[in-house]
Amino acid sequence: MATYPMNTLRTDLTWTPVYATGISEIDKDHQYLFDLIANIISKTQGHKAHRLNYWEPKLSAYAAEHFIREERLMEQYLTDWPQRAGHIQEHRRYWARVANLKWTYSESDFNEFLQKWWTGHVLGWDKAMGVALQQKFTE
Ligand SMILES: [Fe+2]
Ligand SMILES: [Fe+2]
Numbered sequence: 001m002a003t004y005p006m007n008t009l010r011t012d013l014t015w016t017p018v019y020a021t022g023i024s025e026i027d028k029d030h031q032y033l034f035d036l037i038a039n040i041i042s043k044t045q046g047h048k049a050h051r052l053n054y055w056e057p058k059l060s061a062y063a064a065e066h067f068i069r070e071e072r073l074m075e076q077y078l079t080d081w082p083q084r085a086g087h088i089q090e091h092r093r094y095w096a097r098v099a100n101l102k103w104t105y106s107e108s109d110f111n112e113f114l115q116k117w118w119t120g121h122v123l124g125w126d127k128a129m130g131v132a133l134q135q136k137f138t139e
Contacts, residue, residue, distance in 0.1 A: 013038040013115060019122050021130025023073070029066045030122055036062065037118060041111045048107065056102070059114075067091040074129065077136045087125045094121075 015031040036059050044051035071091070074084045094117060101110050 012119065013041075019119070019127075021122070021126050022134050023130050026066075026070060026073075026126065026130065029062075029069065030118075030126070033059070033062060033066065033118060037114050040114070045107070051107075052102075060098070063094070067094075070126070070129065073133060078129070078132055081132050083125070083128055083132070087129060090121060090125055 013034045015034045019030060019034075020027055021030070036055075040051065040055045040059060044055055071088055074081065074087065078084050097113065097117070101113055105113065
């Protein structure tokens, strides 16, 4: 969902309130994930084995937990929300892309993918989910 105009697309992994969904457990996850990705990018340059064996499994494990947390919230509170299915599908697509890119892309292209995917997904899909959840909570 391109709710964020391309010319203002942010890829900055320093978490600021621009990325806030307003749901504290989700925002905490995003802050942790952004830090983790920033670490992967800065600490694994030229250390491919360390990256593949240590950092990426760490990111995947946390990302999996995080997607489940969001999907549970949507299941619980946003069953009729039209964007729910698309959002879940975006999470599934992430795994498919990671599986492909991990082996075929250069390290810098993969870093760029991680950075763009996470910042773009949070600004688009996750923020929209945050708005819908907050509406539910104040109904
Ligand atoms: Fe998220
Ligand atoms: Fe999400």
